[in-house]
Amino acid sequence: METRSFCGKMCGASCGIIVTTEEEKITNIRGDPSYPPTRGFICAKGRAFPELIYHKDRVTKPLKRVGSRGSGLWEEITKEEALKCIGEKLREITAQYGSESVVLHRGAHRNDLVTDMLIRLGKSIGTPNIANLDNVCSMARSFADIYTYGMKSFPDTRTPSKCILVWGRNSLETGSKSMINIFPEARKNKAEILVIDPRRTSIARQATHWIKPKPGSDGYLALALIKTIIDESLYDTKFVENWTLGFPELVRLVHEYSYEWLSEATWVPVEAYKRFARTYATTKPASIQTGNPIDQTQNAFHTARLISILRAITGNLDTPGGDLMNSGYPLRSLKDIQDRSTRPMIGARYAVAAKEYLTPSQETLRAALT
16 A cells, blocks of 8 residues: 655655555655655655664663663653653652753754644743754754744745755755755756855755855855845845845945955955855846755854845845745744743843743753653
8 A cells, every 4th residue: 555645753854755555564665756845856764764663673662761871771661651750750850949940852853843842841841941952953044034034934946946056055965855856957947056165065066156165154255245246236126125124234234344354254265256146146036055054153143144135135035936935833822821930041141042942952950851
C-alpha cells in the first residue's frame, strides 16, 4: 500500500513523500513528485527513515536512570510513570526554588508548534523561561524579517526568479527545500545566480557572480550593497515611497561609510561588490536565500535586518519570483492559558530575544525540561 505523507523532524524542509507499507511495516520511502514545494526530491536522511524507525537501538519506551549519571544504567517505565516522575520533580523544584527556576528547552525548529506548546506549558507551571538553540539557527533572520516588515519571508518556490542570491548557504548540498525547488527552474530560466561565501562551494562554482567576504563581515557587505544601490538610484522608487518608513535615515547611515572602508572591512574589492549589487538590483524578480552562518555572526540580528532591507528597497518583497511573506501560526497569541509567572524571563535584558521567548541557554538555573 502507498500513502502520501511528509518527511518530518529530520530537518525543516518537510518534503512530500510516498510511503510504501507491507503488513503495516514501512518498506520504502520515495519523494512525491505531485507535492509542489519539493517535486519528488528526498535526501539520504529521508530515504533512511525505515532504517531509523526499525533500528534495534531505537528508544521506543520511556527510560529512567537507575545508576549514577554517566553509568548507562536505565530501566523501562510506562508513559504514566514517566509523566508522574517529571511532575513530582517539577513540583519539588518549584516548591523549593520558585517556578521561574524551571526552564523549558527544545531542540532545533522542525516546522512544528513545539515552542508554542512549551509557552503554554510554561504559563501553566509559572515560568516565562523557554530556551532553544535557534539563536544560532534561523532566529536572528526570523526576528529581522518580523521587526522589519512584520513576518518571515521565504524565496518563492513556484514562480521562477531571474536572479537568485545565495548568502552563506550551500544550497546544492544542504537544505532541500531551496535546492530542488528553485535551481532547476533557474537554469531553464537562465537566471543570474549570485553567491556570497568565503568558500568555493558547489553552488559557488555555478555562480554568475561569486564574492568571498571576510568571515563575519556580512553586515558590512550588506551595507556596501545597499550603499551602491542607493547612490546609483537602483532602488525601487515606488516601493520605497509607498511602503517604507525611515528611508532618509537609511540614506544617512550608508553615507557614513566610504566604499574603500567597506572594501577593507569585507576583503571584497569595491568594483566587485558594486557589480554584484547592480546585478541583484536590476534583475527582476530576485530572491535571497540565506543560511545559518548569518545567525552565527557577532551582530547577527542587525546583519539580517540589512538583508531584509535589501529585499525591500529593491522591490523584491512579496512579489512573484521574489521573497514571499508568511505570517506563521497564531497559537502564540492565545489567551486561554493563565500565566502564573510573576517575574521576568531570565535574560530579559535581551529585549528582542525575550519578546520572542528565547531564553539564553547559558543562563538557565535549576531544572530544564527538554
